[in-house]
Amino acid sequence: MTESDHDPGGDRDTDTQVTAAGSAALRLANVESADRNAALESIAGAVREREAEILEANAEDVAEAEAMLERGEYTQALVDRLKLDAAKLDDIASMVESVAEQDDPLGATLSARELDDGLELYRVAVPIGVVATVFESRPDALVQIAALALKSGNAVILKGGSEASESNRILYEVIREATDGRFETIPNGWAQLIEAHEAVDRLLELDEQVDLVMPRGSSEFVSYIQDNTQIPVLGHTEGVCHVYVDSEADLGMAEDVAFDAKVQYPAVCNAVETLLVNESVAADVLPGLVERYEEAGVEVRGDAATREVVDVGAATAEDWRTEYGDLELSVKLVGDVYEAVEHINENGSKHTESILTEDADTAETFMTGIDAASVFHNASTRFADGYRYGLGAEVGISTGKIHARGPVGLEGLTTYKYYLEGDGHLVASYSGADALPFTHAELDAEWTPGRRSGE
Amino acid sequence: MTESDHDPGGDRDTDTQVTAAGSAALRLANVESADRNAALESIAGAVREREAEILEANAEDVAEAEAMLERGEYTQALVDRLKLDAAKLDDIASMVESVAEQDDPLGATLSARELDDGLELYRVAVPIGVVATVFESRPDALVQIAALALKSGNAVILKGGSEASESNRILYEVIREATDGRFETIPNGWAQLIEAHEAVDRLLELDEQVDLVMPRGSSEFVSYIQDNTQIPVLGHTEGVCHVYVDSEADLGMAEDVAFDAKVQYPAVCNAVETLLVNESVAADVLPGLVERYEEAGVEVRGDAATREVVDVGAATAEDWRTEYGDLELSVKLVGDVYEAVEHINENGSKHTESILTEDADTAETFMTGIDAASVFHNASTRFADGYRYGLGAEVGISTGKIHARGPVGLEGLTTYKYYLEGDGHLVASYSGADALPFTHAELDAEWTPGRRSGE
Incomplete structure (x- = not known):
């Protein structure tokens, strides 16, 4: 000390x-x-x-x-x-x-x-x-x-x-x-x-x-x-977020959302780091989008399949797990929504993931299949924020799953306490051969300290 | 490995x-x-x-x-x-x-x-x-x-x-x-x-x-x-539980509850370890209660003031923090409910605490003043249990305050996920000089995967 x-x-x-x-x-x-x-x-x-x-x-x-x-x-x-x-x-x-x-x-x-x-x-x-x-x-x-x-x-x-x-x-x-x-x-x-x-x-x-x-x-x-501590920690260690453009996406919407998710504020944890594109629409969406990214100063890297569609640098395996926090983006083509989900569950940080599609079933596959605090359909990953979520002031964003997940408001600074109001009740009465049964009936009452309901 | x-x-x-x-x-x-x-x-x-x-x-x-x-x-x-x-x-x-x-x-x-x-x-x-x-x-x-x-x-x-x-x-x-x-x-x-x-x-x-x-x-x-792990742990490390017999207690009830809390099943974490008695009622409640305890094989130890009222062994400072888990009990006299609360917050393990009193204000002082997962009024500490609480099967009992506290049911094995359904919404629209406002209106709707309410 x-x-x-x-x-x-x-x-x-x-x-x-x-x-x-x-x-x-x-x-x-x-x-x-x-x-x-x-x-x-x-x-x-x-x-x-x-x-x-x-x-x-x-x-x-x-x-x-x-x-x-x-x-x-x-x-x-x-x-x-x-x-x-x-x-x-x-x-x-x-x-x-x-x-x-x-x-x-x-x-x-x-x-x-x-x-x-x-x-x-x-x-x-x-x-x-x-x-x-x-x-x-x-x-x-x-x-x-x-x-x-x-x-x-x-x-x-x-x-x-x-x-x-x-x-x-x-x-x-x-x-x-x-x-x-x-x-x-x-x-x-x-x-x-x-x-x-x-x-x-x-x-x-x-x-x-x-x-x-x-x-x-x-x-x-x-x-x-x-x-360095045994104290429970509330915080986020990484934000490797993805946007997946599905074959059934509205491509104009997809372009706008993918752009917003990277460029609107690249330094924050809910900005996109990897763009996944269904190979069937890559030729339709990537050339225009990459041009817009490059005009905004974004350095785009892609896997081999991406580089057959647009002229960008090569992404390595390391890119898939990197939080750039800057005007950098990796792009990967996938065959279907399942491949997108698999890539994200393997490489993501359980922070925020978004799918662009007009097909509700595909959206469901993506949203329920991904293990992340926030999963979006047709919206920018940048919405993952306590203020935008309507939580009021934000305590922080959690990438853990215990206690609080995602953007955390004041509720994350609370726990609960059980109060039991009795009249001399003994556990012995509820044990053994002549055990009384419990009623376990839900009560519609607020706790009034020291008193039972109706007293 | x-x-x-x-x-x-x-x-x-x-x-x-x-x-x-x-x-x-x-x-x-x-x-x-x-x-x-x-x-x-x-x-x-x-x-x-x-x-x-x-x-x-x-x-x-x-x-x-x-x-x-x-x-x-x-x-x-x-x-x-x-x-x-x-x-x-x-x-x-x-x-x-x-x-x-x-x-x-x-x-x-x-x-x-x-x-x-x-x-x-x-x-x-x-x-x-x-x-x-x-x-x-x-x-x-x-x-x-x-x-x-x-x-x-x-x-x-x-x-x-x-x-x-x-x-x-x-x-x-x-x-x-x-x-x-x-x-x-x-x-x-x-x-x-x-x-x-x-x-x-x-x-x-x-x-x-x-x-x-x-x-x-x-x-x-x-x-x-x-x-030995960085993984969040759900469990209880100690159960140093107290029963406090207030000056306004129904003494017959107090005797029964204090007996039940120790003797009904002494090996478990929600059994009482230290009995606190208001000095104004010690002479009325302790002789009969200690006799009952001793007949049941409980070894009673007391502080100096207790030993002026009943003939028991001496309790040391170590007793106040010991989870006996057996037919042993320490007794301490206190001047008022505040002293009881202070002793418990200093020595208890935040598990389960109980007050015996007919005075609702005193009950409130005790119940809100004590930092524990469960605080009871006129009931045995032994009720702190998932089955008795009506939680169904019990996952465990937590003495931590994060995620789950006290008896934990199936809900303790769940977390939550945020799903956002949009229509191409961009964060850029809600930023800067012409920022759109958020409506933040509560919705009375269940999530339907891939669809917005009313779609």
Whole structure:
């Protein structure tokens, strides 16, 4: 355990911070929605009020990053992501307000069942507890994750990249001062900032106390976190997405969707990396589409069959598994939808896959046959996103299958708790020769703490 | 990678078996409910038909275990758990039939939303994929897990204890022969048995191909699995459960519930380990209750305050965190419900906690203040069980908070998939200056593959 010189928690080390978050989580779990929303409004207000301070701190990070850029150690993209201005800060404050406006993810009775006369079981949505997030350069990530955690009643451990250390420190201070001691019910310490690199190593060891870790950053970064902790990880490691143009596709639509899926924003995980084309329509769709791609600066590579139709570079086996994250695309011809499904299940990353076809049965074969979080019919893979899905703010995108899959909203920051209301019921009564039967009747009731329905 | 001499898959090693399970999982995901149920009925029938063979194989395991018992290497309890007879085998067949009768956990549209005109998003329940189970001596665990996996459309990797190797091998053979090639839609290879100890080490490394591991056995065993794999683990590591007798408790009820929670079946994870008693009622409830416990053979230990009321041994700090799993109990006096909540959150294992009180507000303080999968009011902790909860067959009990919590039914073996039905929709239309808005209207529709609602 080591301490950062700048540890905003003072002398406390990572263990102490995580323990403090655990205590806060127990209290925050029972704070009313109105109070959590008031605290969020307070944070949004503070971000706007303290604009000058925040931009000043951010300017220090940016100056440092520009020096690194000149030495060739950082990219221009990193510097751009890092830089805040008045408009971006206003967007951050608005984002916090929009999180406050979301439906409360907590307290709903998810199911209710009578086990026997006077013995009632309720399943109720509750926060997960302590969630940690480890993120790279964008300082807005700190505010977004803190807001989502507060909205969902979770304590949060925040660890940002060193390139944004001044920005993260001031944003954390703004959040802390906007909530600590300002509301009777919001516990101090619900958000904790850790800074030292050694602190993150320690954090990843605390699987008994941290319930979930959400890394935000590159695929490599998420993989690194997954490989170094026993804490459940919510994130996506790769986005090798495909578009399949079927023999029965509307070819004009196919061209537009395939173009949108690559060019609209190539750096993101839901952009297409490999285009699969039914060999019967390759000569009709590929020449025009490849010309459009090349005009947009896309480097197209194809398998041997593709190169008989269009003049592009050669794709190797490695291309089929590569997330370019850039204006690059591989193309492969397939004989039918089954071959497309097989290629995708073998090479895809279970993120987002799309078929273009006017034949509903072929669409069904593709959609049910592929193992991926999102499977689309006649739509761009780029729709795979929490905001577009209508989930409100997005916690992240998961390529795992456990707990949450695909774009994850506030619901992904909740779990459930069983509450059983009885009247002195004993298991002995339901065991042995004279065992009473259970009624197991669904109840149409919300849980009222400490009371059975109708009481 | 090593191969067992008895590998029922022939020459195939663990990797090949896991790959085969992965291929089978993709096909099994789309098998109709009726076919999965027919395969389950076929398994139940085969278990009954091949009774003699199964009992013969089991007798070999039992003979070996009895020899180990004589050498003091096995316990009588282990030998008892291992032993099958005609009645137990009939119970196993009936269990498989009851799994077939459960509601289908697959295919339900969990939510449906219009994103924009003609662009419809559906969230549909699907199998997880490849689940693995590693279990100790009870051979019925193999059949139960295989049945639950088949019902929920998952391929399954089965690894039993070496003490039950003959029983597991014949039961696996019965399952395989009752399904392989017998149904047009059920893929061969959906269940795979691995036997060598080295094979389980290899299995735990295959986190890219195995989606979930469900260890069944002691807490230590589950911890071992959790410490040795990156695959998500569904299981419970500890059951340190509490009963709190409040000052406003019905003391007769409290005595009965506290007795039931310990004595009805002390070896299980939902039995109480520590009894917390409000000091204002300790003198009224403890003497009679401790007498009853001692008559039932329970060894009671108490803190100093308890020992001023009843003549029992001294409990140490270690007692508060110990899962006895036996006729042992620690008792501690507390000043109020807050102290009880604090003790439990500090020492409990987030499994099951119960309060005895007639005061609804105190019940609420306890139930919402405690972080545990199940929190009860005026009922025995022993009710925390999938069957009693009405979940049908139980996959396991989870003390984690991610994916599934508390007793887990077939739903815990499912995840979901997003299906998007469009008409050539592009993300570019929803971006930039002239961005179209999303409608995000809830749809009252089930997903019809390849079609939008109303088509």
